[in-house]
Amino acid sequence: MVGFAPSPCPTTLGLKVLDTxxxxxxxxxxxxxxxxxxxxxxxxxSPSHRPDMRKSLALFALQERNATVLQWLLDDGIEIEEGFExxxxxxxxxxxxxxxxxxxxxxxxxxxxWAKHKRPRGGHPLEWDK
Numbered sequence: 001m002v003g004f005a006p007s008p009c010p011t012t013l014g015l016k017v018l019d020t021x022x023x024x025x026x027x028x029x030x031x032x033x034x035x036x037x038x039x040x041x042x043x044x045x046s047p048s049h050r051p052d053m054r055k056s057l058a059l060f061a062l063q064e065r066n067a068t069v070l071q072w073l074l075d076d077g078i079e080i081e082e083g084f085e086x087x088x089x090x091x092x093x094x095x096x097x098x099x100x101x102x103x104x105x106x107x108x109x110x111x112x113x114w115a116k117h118k119r120p121r122g123g124h125p126l127e128w129d130k
Contacts (some may be wrong), residue, residue: 025044029041030060030061033066035069038057042057062088067099
């Protein structure tokens with residue numbers, strides 16, 4: 001079960017974090033722009049925290065249009081959630097051609113269209129395709 005925390009990183013309920021330094025290190029490493037260092041920083045986290053950190057990093061990489069980190073996380077098969085899909089729909093071909101191409105290639109591999117339907121205003125998410 002996933003809960004929410006004041007930070008941009010979702011936390012899993014029941015897992016206590018006594019030291020936030022490893023998480024801060026991951027985000028600081030992300031800002032350095034070196035994907036191999038980000039991979040190492042994520043691997044330094046406890047196994048129970050890695051999936052949530054990877055999802056947070058994927059969303060952050062998409063928001064920042066960091067295609068190399070996003071490519072790594074998509075290739076590793078992160079779980080794509082609603083907030084991530086919303087951000088995917090905001091990627092513009094002219095403004096972010098590298099990220100656009102990455103997402104289109106991912107769509108072709110996974111057969112999961114990401115830009116086919118725009119999210120309608122209002123209504124319940126389960127009724128959008130009806």
